[in-house]
Amino acid sequence: MADMASAGKSPSLDMSAGTTAGTDSTPWQRAATGANLLSPDGTLGVTIFEEMTTLALSTGAINLGQGFPDEDGPAEIKAAAQSAIAQGANQYAPGKGTAALREAIATHQQRFYGLNPDPDTEVLVTTGATEAIAATLLAFIQPGDEVLTFEPFYDSYGAIIGMAGGNHVTAPLLAPDFLPDLAELEDSFSSRTKIVLLNNPHNPTGAVFPEPVLTRIVELAAKYGAIIVSDEVYEHLTFGVRHIPITSLPGAAERTITISSAGKTFSFTGWKIGWLSGPAELVAAVRTVKQFLTYSSGTPFQSAIAVGLALPDEFYTGIANTLRHKRDILAEGLRAAGFGVYNPSGTYFINVDTAPLGIRDSVDLARRLPGLVGVAAIPVPVFCHPEGAERTRSLLRFAFCKKADVLEEAAARLATLKDRL
Structure with missing residues (x-):
């Protein structure tokens, strides 16, 4: 029972502590620092x-x-969601996602890229790609591990890396094409590199990584024993160039988690339906974390996105x-x-x-x-x-x-x- 001196008081927050995102800071401070929201004097800003x-x-x-x-987005996807709601698909979905959507994701990967993930063990539905990224990083990063991203980087990457206690290392994307210098890319790797977090097609630059760049990333990830996490939410939004999933390249599949979502492809960002696929043992590890974040979400929307993934070319x-x-x-x-x-x-x-x-x-x-x-x-x-x-x-x-x-x-x-x- 609280003593009388402290009863009724709100807990205080030291806004200046941990501004370097060290392991002695709190998770929220590390997240804020990683997302460039916490200034050196401890002032907390907005995004x-x-x-x-x-x-x-x-x-x-x-x-x-x-x-x-x-x-x-498409009227038939909205109609499918409305129909699912009317038919009672309003309770928890299975933690790993509805069977219909997991099967649709696996079929999509085979249809567009010739990949064949097992919908039961190698596909996981998430609350948007953001949760897929967060659950993956939280599943594998320990304090002191390095996560390599390409810079500029989507701000949520820095936040989750910081929250997990990882060290955020970057490799620059250089104008005018916003691609990495392959001769210098290895300088960004070390024995502590645990994850290479790739965003392709890339936000915010709009770059689409060609095969030689992706091949070099796979070679270096293998050399340093790193997991590749590939955020591919813009996979269908390319202009005159082909999107290549990095997991389709030799030597990549056994170490790669591929992430995508319905928000960007179908223009239903508010539905927050995302997914990931990869080797069963990696997906199981991510599922272990994900089930204690949201467990499941968007049951009728999952049914609708399964319909969307089957739309014609x-x-x-x-x-x-x-x-x-x-x-x-x-x-x-x-x-x-x-x-x-x-x-x-x-x-x-x-x-x-x-x-x-x-x-x-x-x-x-x-x-x-x-x-x-x-x-x-x-x-x-x-x-x-x-x-x-x-x-x-x-x-x-x-x-x-x-x-x-x-x-x-x-x-x-x-x-x-x-x-x-």
């Missing part, structure tokens, strides 16, 4: 997505910051072609604005260089852009460690997963930027 969304709302700007579509080519057209609309406005434009090979995102406008600080410009022209974007340095932030200091990321008329309006607004600066 850049929240900051830019707030700015967009307050100024009436078009929000091309956060990567979510502004229209729903025309659907998959159609979504990529539509998105490519949207990319080109926005790119035209960005070039008219005076930016240096890096055309992406995949994903929802296009990156620009602000240096041709005489601006070197993309963070500052991102904060001014909603007021200047009524468009919000995300500065790329926030996806980097300090050295990488300096290297990408003049880069901005825009999302083009919006309606065409919204992008046309954004392009027209951006074209006025040079006159407004």
